[in-house]
Structures are given as C-alpha cells and as structure tokens.
Amino acid sequence: MSSRYDAEKFAKDGENRWLWRMHPRKLEAEAWRDALLAVSGELDGAVGGPPEDDVLASRRRTLYGRISRTGDVFATDAFLRLFDFPAAVSTAEQRVTSTVPQQYLFMLNSPFMTARAAALGEWMSKRPGGVAEKVGEAYWRLYGREVSAAERALAGEWLGNEPGAAQWAGYAQVLLSAHELMQIP
Amino acid sequence: MKQFFDHEREYRRLTRGNLTRREALLRMGAGIGGVGLAAMLGERVQGMESGSPLAPKAPHFAPRAKRLIQLFMPGGPSQVDTFDYKPMLAKHAGERPEMVNRRSLRDTKMGLMPSPFGFKQYGASGKWVSDIFPEVAKCVDEITFVHSMHTDIPEHAGGILMTNIGALQPNRPSLGAWLTYGLGAETRDLPGFVAMSPRAQPRGKLANWGNAFLPGAYAGTYVNIEQMKPDAVIRDLKRAGLDRKAQESQLELLTKLNRLQLERVERDQNLEAAIQAMEMAYRMQASVPGVFDVTRESEETRKLYGDSEYGKGCLIARRLIEEGVRVVQLSLSIDGYDIAWDTGHGDIVGGHAALAKACDQGIAALLKDLKARGLLDETLVVWGGEFGRAPTSEGDKGRDHDHYGYTVWMAGGGVKKGFSYGATDEFGLSAVEDRVHVHDMNATILHLMGLDHEKLTYRYSGRDYRLTDVHGRVVHEVVA
The missing domain is CATH 3.40.720.10 (Alkaline Phosphatase, subunit A)
Incomplete structure (x- = not known):
C-alpha cells in the first residue's frame, strides 16, 4: 500500500483512521546509506567478506558494517546510532524513529555526504542534454519519478546555465539530503 | 476525558488536527518551512513560533x-x-x-x-x-x-x-x-x-x-x-571548504524541495520534524560553539x-x-x-x-x-x-x-x-x-x-x- 496523498480521501479521513493509505515512514539507516551509494553510482555490491569497522570509509553495503555488542566501539556503531539502529546490547522489538538536528549536520557537513554529492554531481554533469534534462534524469534515478515543473524551475534557478563541478556537487547534496530519498512512498 | 487531550490536541492543532486543509498547508508550508528559513537567515518574522x-x-x-x-x-x-x-x-x-x-x-x-x-x-x-x-x-x-x-x-x-x-x-x-x-x-x-x-x-x-x-x-x-x-x-558541526553563504543557499533549496514534498504527501509528521531538525542543525552550527x-x-x-x-x-x-x-x-x-x-x-x-x-x-x-x-x-x-x-x-x-x-x-x-x-x-x-x-x-x-x-x-x-x-x-x- 502506498502512502501517496489523495485529496479526496484526505478530505474525508485526514487522520488516516480508516487506513486509506500507508502511514508515511522513513527508510532504515542501512537502506538509506545503501541508497546514497547506489544513486551516486558508487555502491560496491560484492557479496561476502570481512566486515568493515567504519562504513563511512567504505562503499560496501551497510550490512557489512561491524557492530559491537558491548557499546558503541566502532565508527560504524556511531553512524548507525545516529540514524536509530538499535544498540546490540539488548533486544529491540522495534526500531524507534528519531529526527534530530545531528542527522542534518551529518547530511550537511560529513565527508561521507560530500563525497557522495561530488560523485552524483559529476554523474549529472556528464549526462547528455542541458541542465533540465540532467535534473530530470537525476529525479528518476533518486526518486523514481518525473521532476515537477516547480522543482525543475528551482533547479534551473539554483544551477544557472553552465554550472561548475562545485555547483553540481552542491545541488546533488541537496537531492541526497532531501526527505524524499529517505521516505518510503 | 476532556482534559487529558489538552497537550495532544494542542500538538495536533498545530500540525494536523482541527485545521482546514488550506490552513494546515499554509501553516506547514509557510509556518515551518518557509518562514523558519527566512528567520534563520536573519529576517525576523512575527509569530513564526506558533507553528513549531x-x-x-x-x-x-x-x-x-x-x-x-x-x-x-x-x-x-x-x-x-x-x-x-x-x-x-x-x-x-x-x-x-x-x-x-x-x-x-x-x-x-x-x-x-x-x-x-x-x-x-x-x-x-x-x-x-x-x-x-x-x-x-x-x-x-x-x-x-x-x-x-x-x-x-x-x-x-x-x-x-x-x-x-x-x-x-x-x-x-x-x-x-x-x-x-x-x-x-x-x-x-x-x-x-x-x-x-x-x-x-x-x-x-x-x-x-x-x-x-x-x-x-x-x-x-x-x-x-x-x-x-x-x-x-557535536559531530559534523562544521563543513570544511564551504562558506556560510554557500551553505545557506543550499539549505534554502533543500527547504523548498522538502516543502514541495510536504505538499505532495500531506501532513507527514516525519517530514515536518525533518524540516525543523534541518533548520535547527543549521542554526546550531553558529550557536553551539558559542554556548x-x-x-x-x-x-x-x-x-x-x-x-x-x-x-x-x-x-x-x-x-x-x-x-x-x-x-x-x-x-x-x-x-x-x-x-x-x-x-x-x-x-x-x-x-x-x-x-x-x-x-x-x-x-x-x-x-x-x-x-x-x-x-x-x-x-x-x-x-x-x-x-x-x-x-x-x-x-x-x-x-x-x-x-x-x-x-x-x-x-x-x-x-x-x-x-x-x-x-x-x-x-x-x-x-x-x-x-x-x-x-x-x-x-x-x-x-x-x-x-x-x-x-x-x-x-x-x-x-x-x-x-x-x-x-x-x-x-x-x-x-x-
């Protein structure tokens, strides 16, 4: 079931008491990190092998991050904790979902995000066509949908006619940080 | 039964509850996303806090x-x-x-x-x-x-x-x-x-x-x-190699895109929280080192x-x-x-x-x-x-x-x-x-x-x- 908005149903049951749509949810930390690497074209999809102490220095799937059962020991633990992966010190029947400023500091400032943004920006800059076409392709790649007129206009305004690498990277970081990538439709 | 809803009702009133759809959109779009950003960029806007x-x-x-x-x-x-x-x-x-x-x-x-x-x-x-x-x-x-x-x-x-x-x-x-x-x-x-x-x-x-x-x-x-x-x-409090003005313009774009998405999915509590958290993250970069x-x-x-x-x-x-x-x-x-x-x-x-x-x-x-x-x-x-x-x-x-x-x-x-x-x-x-x-x-x-x-x-x-x-x-x- 999709969490997509429907004006008519919303008018009748805005609280979604009768479950006309799925409640909007967020991706889990692992899937979100994998998605960032996948859309920037950097994901190493190799199966098997030793775990990674620091998934932020790795391009492998988050599944291969090493986690500690005695507290946050590895860099991977700290990253996962920031995005609500439960500590493996006790049982967790369910994940809590938190939305805290530090998550956005990660998106805005972390070397991991800026590296993904640079890669995605470079990919966009090399796609054929003008800015509008490149942006349209990125929307399909990241969100699986057509870019809207409003979004295309914003992109055009922000990027200008001949954006350089830094602008592409900056724009790519915004697309990667947008809620839509973290959201389950 | 009457009183126990007070706080929840207040929260719902602000974010979803008793508003018409138009009011809610205005409040969420302008109240949290847009005005919030304007305020964080230094513009004082009266009454913005009411939506937070x-x-x-x-x-x-x-x-x-x-x-x-x-x-x-x-x-x-x-x-x-x-x-x-x-x-x-x-x-x-x-x-x-x-x-x-x-x-x-x-x-x-x-x-x-x-x-x-x-x-x-x-x-x-x-x-x-x-x-x-x-x-x-x-x-x-x-x-x-x-x-x-x-x-x-x-x-x-x-x-x-x-x-x-x-x-x-x-x-x-x-x-x-x-x-x-x-x-x-x-x-x-x-x-x-x-x-x-x-x-x-x-x-x-x-x-x-x-x-x-x-x-x-x-x-x-x-x-x-x-x-x-x-x-x-706080981890990742500073961005290396990007000045504050460049980041502001990036954030402004991000907020606009998130707002468009908010209108599309309508009343997603996670997304409202995300916009808030993002804005606070931005302000924290300046205020945290000081405090x-x-x-x-x-x-x-x-x-x-x-x-x-x-x-x-x-x-x-x-x-x-x-x-x-x-x-x-x-x-x-x-x-x-x-x-x-x-x-x-x-x-x-x-x-x-x-x-x-x-x-x-x-x-x-x-x-x-x-x-x-x-x-x-x-x-x-x-x-x-x-x-x-x-x-x-x-x-x-x-x-x-x-x-x-x-x-x-x-x-x-x-x-x-x-x-x-x-x-x-x-x-x-x-x-x-x-x-x-x-x-x-x-x-x-x-x-x-x-x-x-x-x-x-x-x-x-x-x-x-x-x-x-x-x-x-x-x-x-x-x-x-």
Whole structure:
C-alpha cells in the first residue's frame, strides 16, 4: 500500500483512521546509506567478506558494517546510532524513529555526504542534454519519478546555465539530503 | 476525558488536527518551512513560533520552575556514605539485624559496614554530610533532601530507565522529552533538551533522553563534553571548504524541495520534524560553539566550577538554560564506565571518593552561580542515581545495590530550602517514613514545572501514555 496523498480521501479521513493509505515512514539507516551509494553510482555490491569497522570509509553495503555488542566501539556503531539502529546490547522489538538536528549536520557537513554529492554531481554533469534534462534524469534515478515543473524551475534557478563541478556537487547534496530519498512512498 | 487531550490536541492543532486543509498547508508550508528559513537567515518574522512543536506552551498551572537541570548519577551512589547519615552503623558494625536482611541484586550475607567517611554538620539546617561532598555540604541550606526514595528493581539497566523514562522497559519517552513536549522550549537556536556526559553515556544511552513515540522534535540532543572543543562537541558541526553563504543557499533549496514534498504527501509528521531538525542543525552550527565555549566565562567563574569535566558540564548546563534550553541532563562518568557509581561494589572508599571529587565542586558552583544570577528560583536542580547502596557490606569494602531506600536531592525552583523529607530505617537500608517512589518524584518534578502528571498524556498504540503510567503522587510536602 502506498502512502501517496489523495485529496479526496484526505478530505474525508485526514487522520488516516480508516487506513486509506500507508502511514508515511522513513527508510532504515542501512537502506538509506545503501541508497546514497547506489544513486551516486558508487555502491560496491560484492557479496561476502570481512566486515568493515567504519562504513563511512567504505562503499560496501551497510550490512557489512561491524557492530559491537558491548557499546558503541566502532565508527560504524556511531553512524548507525545516529540514524536509530538499535544498540546490540539488548533486544529491540522495534526500531524507534528519531529526527534530530545531528542527522542534518551529518547530511550537511560529513565527508561521507560530500563525497557522495561530488560523485552524483559529476554523474549529472556528464549526462547528455542541458541542465533540465540532467535534473530530470537525476529525479528518476533518486526518486523514481518525473521532476515537477516547480522543482525543475528551482533547479534551473539554483544551477544557472553552465554550472561548475562545485555547483553540481552542491545541488546533488541537496537531492541526497532531501526527505524524499529517505521516505518510503 | 476532556482534559487529558489538552497537550495532544494542542500538538495536533498545530500540525494536523482541527485545521482546514488550506490552513494546515499554509501553516506547514509557510509556518515551518518557509518562514523558519527566512528567520534563520536573519529576517525576523512575527509569530513564526506558533507553528513549531518546540514553541513555548502554556503549562497546566503556574510553574515554580521553568527549567530542569538533572544531575544524574548512574550506577547507584550510596546514601549512607553521602547524605543519609547513619551513626547506628558504627555501633552495630558487622551485625546483620533482621531489618537489613533483605535480598538485593545479590544475596549477600555480610554484616553492617559503617561508612568509611567522616560526617559533619553544615549550615543553619545542621545537615550531616559526608566528607566526600565538602562543597555541596556548604549548600545544604538551599537543598531539600528526599531520603525515602525507593524503586522497583535493584538492577542498573531497568533502574536507570525507571528513573529517566518512568518504566523498566525501553520505548517510553524520557522525562526531558515529556517536559519539552509539555512546555516547548524558549530557544530557537538550540534543542529544547540537551543530554550531556563526559566520557561514557549512561547505560541505556539514547533511551535516557529519547522521545520514543513522542514527535521527534522532543528528543534530547546528546553532547559528549569530554573533549571540550566547542567546534567538536557535536559531530559534523562544521563543513570544511564551504562558506556560510554557500551553505545557506543550499539549505534554502533543500527547504523548498522538502516543502514541495510536504505538499505532495500531506501532513507527514516525519517530514515536518525533518524540516525543523534541518533548520535547527543549521542554526546550531553558529550557536553551539558559542554556548559550549566556557572560555567566554570570566576567570573567576571558571575557577568557581573547577577543572573537572563534570564541573565544566555544570557550567555549560548553566549557559544552556540561560539560552532557553528547557531541560539539561548531565550524567557523571569519570572513565568509560556507563554506570560510574557501581564501582561501589568493590570499594566504597576509592570508588565513591573519586566520583564525589569529580562532581562536588562543579555542583556546588552551579548552585551558587545560579543563585547569584537570580536563576535558582526558577531552575530546578535534581541530583541522584537509579538507586542507592546497602548499608551491609559486599566483600570487605563495598556495598551491593539498594532499591529499598536511597536519597535524591532537589534545589531551586519551588522546593524548600534546608529541608529533609522522609527517612530510611536506622541503618539506612529501606525507606520507612514518607516513602517516595520514582513515579512520585517524577510527578513532583512535573508539578514544579507547572504540569499535572495525570494530564500530560500522549495517545500511542491505542492508549494514552503518561510519564508516571498509572502511578505517581505529587510530594507537596517538599514544595516551598
């Protein structure tokens, strides 16, 4: 079931008491990190092998991050904790979902995000066509949908006619940080 | 049925509830996203706070305290070695009278162990305090000691959760999250609730300051103060190689895109919280280094708080509440141990003396400084752990856990000065007089902050939750 908005149903049951749509949810930390690497074209999809102490220095799937059962020991633990992966010190029947400023500091400032943004920006800059076409392709790649007129206009305004690498990277970081990538439709 | 919705209704009114769709869109789009961004870029916009879940909210009744500083002592500090003076222990050393023959975590069979520390009387109230807290001792005339605390289990993980979230199991909102949900915050540049510790986080970590099922905006923000570099207290606080103006334009674009998405999916609480968190993250980059920079304090003030990490934490706590942060939780740790005071099992002398030394001066300084600045009257300071330690010995020099009776003290915002409430038995094991359960303490803290613990509810998973579950008695006797 999709969490997509429907004006008519919303008018009748805005609280979604009768479950006309799925409640909007967020991706889990692992899937979100994998998605960032996948859309920037950097994901190493190799199966098997030793775990990674620091998934932020790795391009492998988050599944291969090493986690500690005695507290946050590895860099991977700290990253996962920031995005609500439960500590493996006790049982967790369910994940809590938190939305805290530090998550956005990660998106805005972390070397991991800026590296993904640079890669995605470079990919966009090399796609054929003008800015509008490149942006349209990125929307399909990241969100699986057509870019809207409003979004295309914003992109055009922000990027200008001949954006350089830094602008592409900056724009790519915004697309990667947008809620839509973290959201389950 | 009428009242218990008050806060939830208020939240829903702001974010989804009784508004028409058009109003809601306007409020969310303009109120949170657009206007928020405008404001963070330096433009003052009247009334923007009304749309924010962290906007200040009216309490249920006139509060005695506007802010809470929780000095959390994980691991269980021993009451009979700190603030609950029991001279009878020396007279009956080595004996095991029937009244102390109660099982705690372990079934210890040892006899009574007198405190290895001396006790002296202090202040006009003549309060007996252990020699390991010489500075706090000088503040006893500001303090209400609650000697009759008791809790449900003598085990750290559950006991800590009970203290901080009012339940033995996780996935309940923390005290600080409830308070921020109930009252909002008085700052737009900092989180409403900040949890700090030097070195180790208290056991249970996130749960101690988590929001659980409350909206994400009420989660505590954890800061490790060990390194004390204002730029590095929070991870990824600074962006290398991008100036502030460039980042502003990036954020403006991100906010616009998120707003378009918000209109598309309509009333997604996660997305509202995300926009808020993103904006706060941006503002934190400028405000956090300042508020955590204790070098901005005078030499005299820094000297007052001392050089210990916890002392600096106390000073930061004061700076945070001055900036309008609602709740600060400052947990003690002197090394990597997440239940610091538990070193009392093996060695009360070494373990407790070192821990008290690490926090004594800072705590006393905080009380004095708050008072000097006229902040103590409206700031509630609560000191204590998840339980105490038994008067009998475990091994030669240590003590086992004691959940039957222990001491918590409160100072400032609306509590009596130089007062002691409740009592343990003559040896200090069990609370026997005017017993105060953790739920009662939490109900009292909410009461002092102007909230009725029975009305502060949130509907989740088919029922209305409270910090105090179905328990809690406000201890009016400690209220000034």
